[in-house]
Amino acid sequence: MPSDDSGARPAGSVVGGEATRRMLIDGRLTGSGWTFPSIDPATGETVGYAPDATADDAAAAVAAARRAFDTTGWATDVELRVDCLDRLHRALVDRREELRDLTIAEVGAPRSLTHGPQLDQPIEIVRYYADLLKKHPRTEELGEIELQGRRHRRWVEREAAGVVAAITAYNYPNQLALAKLAPALAAGCTVVLKGAPDTPLITLALGELIAEDTGIPPGVVNVLSSQGAEVGEALTTHPDVDVVSFTGSTATGRAIMKAASGTLKRVFLELGGKSAMILLDDADYDATSMFAAFMICSHAGQGCAITTRLLVPARDHDAVVRRVAAMLGRVPYGDPADPKTFMGPLISERQRDKVDGMVRRAVEAGATLVTGGERVDPGFFYKPTLLTGVDPDSEIAQEEVFGPVLVVIPYEDDDDAVRIANRSPYGLSGAVHSADRDRAIAVARRIRTGTLSINGGNYFAPDAPFGGYKQSGIGREMGVAGLEEFQERKTFAEALG
Structure with missing residues (x-):
């Protein structure tokens, strides 16, 4: 923005145009x-x-x-x-x-x-x-x-x-x-x-x-x-x-x-948040893969409570990745005014640059780009993106992206899943999916976050307190x-x- 030599805004000066709102x-x-x-x-x-x-x-x-x-x-x-x-x-x-x-x-x-x-x-x-x-x-x-x-x-x-x-x-x-x-x-x-x-x-x-x-x-x-x-x-x-x-x-x-x-x-x-969705080994992988894919694309990933780390049993890693990648390919994105659109754009070119930069650095560090990782013009669109082979301690797995980027991380057992989920400076939200309700709740209680979704449960409502642990607030x-x-x-x- 232009200014005079002192940096003060000149009285009566207008930049760009007349105010639309007051x-x-x-x-x-x-x-x-x-x-x-x-x-x-x-x-x-x-x-x-x-x-x-x-x-x-x-x-x-x-x-x-x-x-x-x-x-x-x-x-x-x-x-x-x-x-x-x-x-x-x-x-x-x-x-x-x-x-x-x-x-x-x-x-x-x-x-x-x-x-x-x-x-x-x-x-x-x-x-x-x-x-x-x-x-x-x-x-x-x-x-x-x-x-x-x-x-x-x-x-x-x-x-x-x-x-x-x-x-x-x-x-x-x-x-x-x-x-x-x-x-x-x-x-x-x-x-x-x-x-x-x-x-x-x-x-x-x-x-x-x-x-x-x-x-x-x-x-x-x-x-x-x-x-x-x-x-x-x-x-x-x-x-x-x-x-x-x-x-x-x-x-x-x-x-x-x-x-x-x-x-x-x-x-x-x-x-901020870097929330984990844990799929236990008895979860319905078809349903949860769809849930994970559409969650990361909600408002193009621009949500602090969105689950951006998908934790899956190591033995089923590849099968889950195939399902999630297929689901991401079906997410309708484009004109937000169109009722059929599920995912709109990122807020700005600056934010899209940030997201793209983090994806590129992840790939350079050894992650595999399964799908996405592309800009779409006009506007500030970014294709739904899936990364595997991600180090749980790397930037892409630890820092908030605020874009439609999901990382898949394998784990060995329930204790390992909890350990990975909690290995984050953030603690805002998370999710656990299992056919065994008691098991899901037991795992959820061990996750240090302010909100938890169990088997797709929606906690967000005017009467439900919302906030986080650790550096989430x-x-x-x-x-x-x-x-x-x-x-x-x-x-x-x-x-x-």
Whole structure:
């Protein structure tokens, strides 16, 4: 991006084009002097332009959120919060098709996926927290004790943690935004939401909807877009921000944790994954091979919880590889607007370069490319890819690819499978398949991850806590645990006589 010699953005200067969507700061929809383009990853063409916020914009948003938290009744008025969440849910439902079309164009998400985790399921997160807020206890009685000849009643109250900086990734922008917004608002917090630079328009559309259709008071929700790092840095270091909720790469999560340490902010991190799918020797190889192939192609592999390592019994390795390769060849990819498309593009040329580079380095290190490993133009498509002969400790088996790349790793027995699955810096998700339910559950309990699918079980829902072990993050999103990430506990004691 061009700039003047000082590096500051000139007032009134516009780069690329006029803003398609506006930011939300203190109840007002506003633009910025500078904009940046959002690119359709299926075509490489421009979808629209987003305002490029500055550190001053971030400061204004934090000030608005601080004022709304400190000087209004938002944090304590439960009925108001329930009403606003109800209205937010209705607005999302009413404008669902507008959001669907924008999600397909900007995210490259196949239309079929928007009827699940890309849009329709995230909308129900708002419904879940509106209903939970009506019944979730805010007070816990600890009972009375006698101390030094007096009776003392003790109880614990839950209250809002304060101002939240919510920073999202590009891959599931509706899911990630609403999984932060809904519980934070239900808890009584105020929020500054920053969308990902690759998918800013869908998050800005959410901000416009909040401003126009929900009755949420000014300053309670603020929505920013920026393509540089300065806004994120401003939010994570600002003394008036109490909680940072971030979804993205582990490397960025480490930087955020370090930045937030200066003011000892509460930090929630949902980071990377390198999840293993274990096929035990009594599994249905036809069904599980299809499951593994289609899982790695879901949103072109751009999901932190996707199982990217397939662990198979050594004696059946070749048979499973043939099945998976055949299934990958049948995955329909292409135009995400086509209802028949299962796999869309990667988000950018930069991401496709990263994926292709990791595949090429794996082959140079001795892995066998069974199928895929090719770019497809126009757009940022990459063919579903299968690698064998992979060292379990190599880059391709240890680092997150975020593309449609599956590695097959043989194991000798159940203990060996568990050892390989756990030999990872990550611990977000995983899967176990077996005809013996008890055996599958026993193996699953030994895997050190935050979520586990057994024989195709789907754990992802608004009421199910989601998060990881080790370098996959800190804390849990969704469910009751997701609400409590945004609450503080205060203990009271009253002398009775």
